[in-house]
Each structure stands twice: as C-alpha cells, then as structure tokens.
Amino acid sequence: MATREARPQQILLPVKPAFIVLTLMMALIVNLLPWSGLALAIKPDFVALTLLYWCIHQPRKVGFVVAFLFGVVMDIADGSLLGQHALAYSVLAYAGIVLHRRVLGFSMRHQVLHVIPLLLLNDIIVLAIRAMAGSDFPGWLYFFGSLLGGILWPLLSWMLRLPQIPKPDPDHV
Amino acid sequence: MEYSAPQLFNRGPAPAVRLLLCVLLSLALLIADARFKYLHYLRQAVAVVVYPLQRLAGAPGVLLARIGDYFVTQASLRNENTRLNEQTLRNAAALQQFQALQAENAQLRKLLSARERFPESTIAAEILYGGRDPFTRRIIIDKGGQNGVRAGYPVIDPIGVVGQVTRIYPWLSEVTLITDKGHSVPVQNVRNGLRAVASGMGQDGVIELKFIPLNADFQQGDQLVTSGIDGIYPPGLPVAVVSHVERNASFLFAKITCTPSAGVSSHGHLLVLAWESSAPPRPAEEEKAVPAKKKKGA
Numbered sequence: 001m002a003t004r005e006a007r008p009q010q011i012l013l014p015v016k017p018a019f020i021v022l023t024l025m026m027a028l029i030v031n032l033l034p035w036s037g038l039a040l041a042i043k044p045d046f047v048a049l050t051l052l053y054w055c056i057h058q059p060r061k062v063g064f065v066v067a068f069l070f071g072v073v074m075d076i077a078d079g080s081l082l083g084q085h086a087l088a089y090s091v092l093a094y095a096g097i098v099l100h101r102r103v104l105g106f107s108m109r110h111q112v113l114h115v116i117p118l119l120l121l122n123d124i125i126v127l128a129i130r131a132m133a134g135s136d137f138p139g140w141l142y143f144f145g146s147l148l149g150g151i152l153w154p155l156l157s158w159m160l161r162l163p164q165i166p167k168p169d170p171d172h173v
Numbered sequence: 174m175e176y177s178a179p180q181l182f183n184r185g186p187a188p189a190v191r192l193l194l195c196v197l198l199s200l201a202l203l204i205a206d207a208r209f210k211y212l213h214y215l216r217q218a219v220a221v222v223v224y225p226l227q228r229l230a231g232a233p234g235v236l237l238a239r240i241g242d243y244f245v246t247q248a249s250l251r252n253e254n255t256r257l258n259e260q261t262l263r264n265a266a267a268l269q270q271f272q273a274l275q276a277e278n279a280q281l282r283k284l285l286s287a288r289e290r291f292p293e294s295t296i297a298a299e300i301l302y303g304g305r306d307p308f309t310r311r312i313i314i315d316k317g318g319q320n321g322v323r324a325g326y327p328v329i330d331p332i333g334v335v336g337q338v339t340r341i342y343p344w345l346s347e348v349t350l351i352t353d354k355g356h357s358v359p360v361q362n363v364r365n366g367l368r369a370v371a372s373g374m375g376q377d378g379v380i381e382l383k384f385i386p387l388n389a390d391f392q393q394g395d396q397l398v399t400s401g402i403d404g405i406y407p408p409g410l411p412v413a414v415v416s417h418v419e420r421n422a423s424f425l426f427a428k429i430t431c432t433p434s435a436g437v438s439s440h441g442h443l444l445v446l447a448w449e450s451s452a453p454p455r456p457a458e459e460e461k462a463v464p465a466k467k468k469k470g471a
Contacts, residue, residue: 025226032223032230034302041307064191068198076219077227079313079340079347080306082212083202090195097188133207135308136354136375142307 012164015058019163023050024070032077041141044149047074048092048122052115053156055096056103067093081133088125092118108154116150220342227345231301296321296445298328301345310353310373312336314443317344325405327446333411333434334358334399335443346445351380351412351433360412361400365390368400371412371431380413382429387420391429407448411435 027050035043047070054062071086078085095118103114123146131137186194205211296316304311316322318341326338328348336356340347349356354375360382361368367390369382385391395415401408413431420427 029226029230032227034231034234035305036303040303040305064188064195068195071199072202073219073223076216077223078305079311080308081203082206082216083199086202087196087199090192090199093195094188094192129203130308133203134355138307 011166012161013166015061015164017061020054020058020062023160024054024066027051028070028073028077031074042144042148044145044152045119045122046149048089048119049115049149049152049156050160051089052092052096052118053153053160055093056100057160059097059100062093063097064090064093081129084126084129087129088122091125092122095121108157111157112150112153115153116147119146119149122146216340217342220345224342224344294447296447298322298346298443298445300441300443304347308375310350310356310375310377311339312348312350314346314348314445315344316445317342317346319343321447322346322445323447327406327410327448328443329410329446330435330441330443332436333413334406335435337405338445348443351435352377357383358406358412359400359403360397361408362391363396363398364392367391368402369397371397378432379416380431380433382415382431383426385427385429387422387425387427389427391415391418391427393418397431407446 027046030046067089068086071089074085075082123143298314298316301313301315322341328335336348336350338346339349352373354373357370357372360371371380372383373380397412399406399410411434413433416432417430
C-alpha cells in the first residue's frame with residue numbers, strides 16, 4: 001500500500017453569515033422551481049443537501065433552529081403534512097452536528113459515503129411519517145434523489161467553499 | 174462527594190436535548206395538522222411569505238415560454254386560427270341546442286315540482302405546476318381565495334373532470350386530482366345508468382371502481398360521468414372510460430380500472446366551477462324524550 005502524502009490543510013477565510021443565508025435561499029428557490037416528470041422524480045432535496053453542508057462545516061452557526069424553520073417552509077411550499085420535513089431536517093441537523101468532526105476528516109470520496117446514508121435517512125423519516133398518515137409506498141425511485149444529492153456533494157462543497165479561499169495578495173507575491 | 178468543574182464554554186443545551194425539543198415540536202405540528210386542522214392560519218401566513226419565492230422560482234420558465242411564443246411562425250398561427258374558428262362554429266350549433274334543452278328542462282322540472290338546478294359560475298385558471306409531494310396527486314393553479322375560489326369547488330378541463338380544490342391560499346389553490354388515493358367521485362355508467370364510486374389509486378392515469386359485484390354490467394369502453402348524488406360534483410361531467418374489467422370468482426368484487434378522460438398536462442387551462450349544491454337541509458334530530466318517559470313509568 002503506497003503511503004499517501006499528507007494533504008496540506010488550507011487556511012480558509014471565515015464564512016460570512018450573509019453567504020450562508022444566500023445559499024440556503026438559493027437552495028429553497030431551486031427546490032421551488034416547477035419541476036415535473038422525470039426531473040421531479042429524481043431530483044435531490046437541495047435544501048436538505050445545503051443544510052447538511054452547513055451543519056457539517058459551520059455547526060456553531062447553522063443548527064436546529066435553521067433546520068426546523070426551513071423544514072416548516074418546505075412543508076408549506078410542498079403542501080405536505082406540516083412538520084414532516086421539519087422533523088426530518090432536525091434529525092439531519094443533529095447528524096450533521098454530531099458527526100461534523102468525523103466527516104471533515106475524510107477525503108471527498110468518503111465524505112460522499114457519509115452524506116448518502118444521511119440523505120437516505122432523511123427520506124426514510126419522511127416516508128415513515130407519511131406511511132403512518134396513510135400513504136402508499138411511492139416506489140423505489142423515491143430514494144434516487146438522495147443518491148444524486150450525494151453525488152453532487154463534491155461539487156457543492158467546492159462551490160460553497162469558493163468565497164472562503166483566500167485571494168493571493170497582489171502586492172506581496 | 175461529586176464535584177464537577179464549572180463549564181468553560183457555555184454552549185447551551187446539548188445537541189441531543191435540542192433534537193428532542195425539535196422532534197416533540199414537529200410531532201405536535203404533525204398531529205395538529207393531520208387531525209385537528211388548527212394550523213390553517215399558520216399555513217396562510219407562511220404561504221404569503223413563500224409566494225414571492227415561488228413566483229420568482231417560476232419566473233424563468235414563464236419567461237422562456239413567452240419568448241418561445243414570440244417566435245412562432247405565422248403559418249402555424251393561421252392554421253390554429255382556422256381550426257379554432259371551425260370548432261367555435263360547431264360549438265355554436267351545439268350551444269343553441271343546449272339553450273333550447275335547458276329551457277325545456279326548466280319547464281319540465283317546474284311541471285314536476287322538482288328542485289331547480291342552479292347555474293354554475295366559472296373561474297378560468299391555469300396550472301402553475303404539478304404538486305411536488307410524491308405521496309399525493311395534486312396540482313397548483315393560479316387562482317386563489319382573492320379570485321373567488323373556495324375549498325370544495327370542482328375543477329374541469331375541456332374534456333372532463335380534473336379534481337377538486339382542496340386548499341386555498343390568497344393567490345394560489347391546490348387541486349387534488351381524481352387519481353389521488355383519498356379521492357372518490359360518484360359516477361354513473363352512461364350506457365345503462367349503473368351507479369358506482371370511482372376512487373383514485375395514487376398512480377397517474379388510472380382510477381378504479383371499488384366494491385362492484387362480480388355480475389355488474391360494466392364493459393370495457395363504458396363512459397362514466399358524474400352522477401351528482403354527492404352534491405360536490407355537478408351531474409353529467411365526463412370522468413373516465415372503463416379500460417379493464419377483471420371478474421375473478423375467488424374475489425368478492427370485480428376489479429375494474431378506468432382511464433380518466435381529462436388530461437393533466439403541464440400548461441393546461443382549467444375551469445373552476447363555483448357550484449353550490451342545491452340539496453335540501455338535513456332533517457332535524459328527533460327528540461330523545463321517549464326512553465326517559467319509559468324509565469319514569471317503570
């Protein structure tokens with residue numbers, strides 16, 4: 001087994017709270033787009049994905065309150081039972097906060113393996129609540145969105161980390 | 174004696190405690206919403222806040238559609254114009270007959286002292302988008318409480334019944350389609366007048382007739398229209414066509430599946446019928462005085 005060189009840790013600029021709010025609102029707007037047909041069946045829950053990202057990277061700033069509020073907003077926007085997404089997002093925030101040190105220690109490929117079960121757990125909680133309220137099983141395609149969300153995780157991580165990368169000082173170099 | 178050092182970093186409740194609090198609050202919301210319908214005003218309030226975001230999210234699609242409309246050729250417009258004129262002409266002939274029939278119907282009803290059917294007023298609406306909840310079959314239309322839509326109004330398209338308005342917001346409404354699992358329409362077979370109840374199965378494009386005996390006269394190709402008994406859907410609107418009848422002697426009932434007549438495409442125009450049923454008021458409850466008298470006598 002070849003020894004892996006230690007990846008140099010990059011010092012990042014602090015996150016601006018306005019940026020966190022902006023990304024969450026953008027995720028909400030993308031969730032509210034008029035998806036239809038196959039795209040609707042396989043689309044990931046962008047709010048859950050972004051929420052998980054911020055709970056893992058900034059657990060002090062983004063936590064249960066944000067998760068609960070966005071869950072309530074998603075419930076009302078989707079017209080589902082009020083509280084199902086709130087519950088699922090709260091559990092997602094808990095998982096993100098409890099596991100945040102562990103997940104950040106892994107490489108991007110293995111972070112994806114952490115994210116996919118968390119998003120699947122999100123789906124299962126919503127499914128359990130609707131099953132108790134009397135709905136049928138919507139088919140296995142329902143879980144495909146979480147897989148797609150996990151695959152999008154590296155791209156999302158890169159995109160949301162862009163404002164934090166320090167700009168090289170033009171006068172210094 | 175137990176002694177623990179004071180906390181260096183005051184972080185508030187532990188995550189597990191916060192999770193428990195969130196879970197209890199979510200369960201309270203779920204129960205209140207599913208059983209008691211208390212949260213109507215909360216929904217309206219949050220919907221007012223979310224509505225600009227929804228409009229914003231739908232804006233690119235609307236913009237693209239408008240730009241696409243702008244580039245349509247003159248030849249296609251002319252063809253569509255000719256086709257619509259022909260259709261209007263045919264409809265005008267049918268409409269003249271209909272008005273005569275309506276007058277005759279009113280006359281006959283007056284003769285028989287039957288109750289009159291109130292004419293319905295309609296609200297034209299357009300589908301904004303299909304519902305995103307995978308567990309229910311719903312669509313969102315762009316007319317809401319402010320436009321006169323009330324919960325319970327039936328919704329039709331040019332071909333047949335689409336569904337029923339189940340939730341109204343100030344500028345939007347949610348329509349539950351007839352294919353939704355919890356939705357039922359009382360129907361009548363056009364061919365022989367048999368009545369049945371058509372329920373959704375939770376899948377697109379198929380509804381079923383429940384609890385039909387094995388020897389009932391339903392055949393493939395039968396047209397089903399609303400029977401109007403429930404007082405929610407006006408009678409005579411096309412609902413579905415029977416597509417498959419399975420009579421298996423080992424089951425109690427026949428398995429009849431139907432294809433809904435109305436189409437629900439992405440950009441359809443719908444009519445909301447502001448129809449209040451003309452059913453008589455419920456009879457008053459009988460007095461419960463008889464058992465008390467018996468007790469006194471004995």
